[in-house]
Amino acid sequence: MARKKQIIVPLAILVVGIVAFVGFSSMKKPPEEKAEVDNTPIVAVENITVAPMTLEVSSYGVVKPKYETTMVAQVSGEIVELSEAFVRGGLVKKGQLLARVDPNDYQAALIDAQANMASARSALEQEVAQGKVAEREWNQIKDSSPTELSLRKPQLAQELARVKAAQASVLRAKRNLQRTEIRAPYDAMIESRAIGLGSFVSTGAQVGKLLGTAIAEIRLPVADNQLQFLVAQGQQAKVNLTGTYAGKDVQWQARIVRSEGVVDDKSRMSYLVAEVQDPYQLQSTEEENNTMLRFGAYVQAKILGVEIASASVVPRYLVVNDRIAILDDESKLHYADIDIIRQQGGDVIVANGLINGDKLIVSALDYPVDGMKLALAGDDNKDQDTTDDSSNEKVETQVASTESEGE
Numbered sequence: 001m002a003r004k005k006q007i008i009v010p011l012a013i014l015v016v017g018i019v020a021f022v023g024f025s026s027m028k029k030p031p032e033e034k035a036e037v038d039n040t041p042i043v044a045v046e047n048i049t050v051a052p053m054t055l056e057v058s059s060y061g062v063v064k065p066k067y068e069t070t071m072v073a074q075v076s077g078e079i080v081e082l083s084e085a086f087v088r089g090g091l092v093k094k095g096q097l098l099a100r101v102d103p104n105d106y107q108a109a110l111i112d113a114q115a116n117m118a119s120a121r122s123a124l125e126q127e128v129a130q131g132k133v134a135e136r137e138w139n140q141i142k143d144s145s146p147t148e149l150s151l152r153k154p155q156l157a158q159e160l161a162r163v164k165a166a167q168a169s170v171l172r173a174k175r176n177l178q179r180t181e182i183r184a185p186y187d188a189m190i191e192s193r194a195i196g197l198g199s200f201v202s203t204g205a206q207v208g209k210l211l212g213t214a215i216a217e218i219r220l221p222v223a224d225n226q227l228q229f230l231v232a233q234g235q236q237a238k239v240n241l242t243g244t245y246a247g248k249d250v251q252w253q254a255r256i257v258r259s260e261g262v263v264d265d266k267s268r269m270s271y272l273v274a275e276v277q278d279p280y281q282l283q284s285t286e287e288e289n290n291t292m293l294r295f296g297a298y299v300q301a302k303i304l305g306v307e308i309a310s311a312s313v314v315p316r317y318l319v320v321n322d323r324i325a326i327l328d329d330e331s332k333l334h335y336a337d338i339d340i341i342r343q344q345g346g347d348v349i350v351a352n353g354l355i356n357g358d359k360l361i362v363s364a365l366d367y368p369v370d371g372m373k374l375a376l377a378g379d380d381n382k383d384q385d386t387t388d389d390s391s392n393e394k395v396e397t398q399v400a401s402t403e404s405e406g407e
Contacts, residue, residue, distance in 0.1 A: 040375045041365055045327050048358040053311040053349070055229045055342065057303040059220035059272075063243075063295055066275065067186065067212035073201040074179040077101040082197050090190040091213065091282070099195060099207065101180040110173035117166035124159040131156050187213050187282070189295070211295055216279035218254065220301050221269035229342060230305040233259060239274045243299040250291045252276055256303065274301065312354050313347045314338075318362065324350075325368065327359040333372045 081100035085092050092098065131152040188210035195207050218241070227233050239254040254274040263270055278284065279293040293299075318324055319340065328334045338353030363377075 040373050042363075042375045042377050043327065043361050043365065044363040044377045045359040046362050048312050048314070048326075048354050048356065048360050050310050050312045050354060050356040053308045055305040055308065055349070057222060057226045057229055057234075057305055059222055059301040059303060061218035061220045061274075061299060061301060063216050063218055063276075063279065063293055063297045063299060065189075065211040065213070065295055066215040066217045068191070069185060069188075069210045069212075071098070071182060071207040071210060073101065073182070073203060073205045073207055075101055075106065075176050076202040076205075077103075077105065077180065077200070079195050079197055079199050079201060082195075086190060086193055086208065088190055088192060091280075092184040092188055092190065092210075094184055094186045096184045097181055098184060099182040101182070101201065103177055103180040106173065106177040106180055110170070110177055113166065113169035113173040117163065117170050120159070120162040120166040124156075124163050127152065127156045127159040182207055184210060186210075189213050189280070213280050213282060214278065216276040216293055216295065218274045218276070218299060218301065219260075220256075220272045220274055220303065221264070221267060222272055222303070224263070224268075224270060227270065230303060234272045234303060234305075235259070237272075238304045240302040240304070241274075241276070241293070241299045242302075243293070243297050245291050245294075245297075252279075252291075252293050252299075254301075272303070308341070308349075308351055310351070311341070312350050313344070314350055314354075314360060315362070316343060316346050316348050318360065319348055324354075325361040325365075326354075327361055327374060327376070331374055331376070333361070333365075333368060333370060333374055335370050 078101065079099055080102045081097075083092070083096065083098050084090075085096065086098040191209040191211050193208040194205075195201060201207065220239070222230075222234070230237055234256045235258075237256045239256060241252040241254050243250060243252070254276045256272050257275045258273050260271040260273065276293055279295070281290050281292050284290055314324060319338070322338060322340060323335045324338055326334050326336050336353050336358070338350045340348045341351045342349045361374075
């Protein structure tokens with residue numbers, strides 16, 4: 001009996017355990033199925049634009065006149081007349097009278113020189129007549145030949161020299177009289193004036209300084225490695241100047257006319273010289289209404305250089321070993337080999353390797369592999385929006401069903 005009990009009790013416990021396990025297993029809910037997670041890397045792209053491009057070289061400079069002249073007095077005397085335009089900033093025309101030195105002494109000197117010349121001419125005519133008389137007299141003598149002195153040729157040469165000296169005195173007196181009038185040598189702006197009405201000036205004294213208004217010059221420093229992007233090292237290249245006038249940014253057109261031909265020993269730059277015709281717009285009509293370019297203004301310059309038939313600009317940080325990542329038509333990563341012709345700030349200019357419409361990958365990838373599958377950030381947002389819309393519809397359906405059951 002005890003032996004049966006020892007066999008039955010363990011079996012009963014085992015049966016109860018199995019029943020309990022089956023019961024508990026039937027009460028356990030099956031695990032929910034999880035949605036598959038898409039681990040495809042999501043990237044952002046920008047479309048590549050390939051178009052003709054003209055390379056530019058940046059520079060800067062200060063506007064200065066091509067011609068500037070320091071006027072000095074060529075005769076001494078008192079200033080008896082000043083032009084109203086002979087003031088700082090005044091605009092004068094070529095040949096316009098600026099100031100006049102007292103001409104009385106020089107007019108008297110001219111009259112004196114003219115009188116001396118008339119006297120010398122008279123003496124010359126007398127000597128010519130006397131020479132002819134002497135020649136006739138010697139022609140009547142048959143025994144000997146006349147000498148130079150007998151024919152009065154030395155006296156004639158002396159009188160001729162006196163006439164020439166008198167003529168030179170007249171020319172000098174006329175020139176000094178003309179120099180009493182101080183006139184502008186060209187169309188100019190008055191930078192400074194050093195004389196006043198009634199002041200006395202001596203020969204060589206400074207009168208004022210003029211700035212030519214016909215042509216303005218700008219010296220543009222260019223690094224040696226930038227000359228390769230200019231046609232013929234910039235000769236006759238067009239230049240776009242940008243400066244400020246009356247608080248506004250204004251542009252002017254200029255042209256490179258020459259290179260200074262040396263490298264500056266301090267800045268190690270080569271200098272190109274640009275010219276602007278009629279910077280103060282004195283020759284322009286009212287219809288053109290252009291803005292004047294003032295001397296002393298600081299301007300930024302863009303020198304137009306080599307033209308490229310097809311080029312594109314991409315950020316420099318996206319280029320690795322002259323290759324760049326793009327997204328192909330199959331949404332796969334593809335590395336394109338490119339030809340970089342110039343670095344320009346934070347960008348590079350690419351001449352070959354890209355076509356118009358290529359999708360440039362601008363986002364970072366942890367482990368990029370050529371040919372790997374990628375997804376666009378915009379497409380992912382669209383899928384998410386679709387999922388959200390489906391969830392909203394499901395929630396609305398459940399709410400509607402609950403309301404119906406309540407009714």
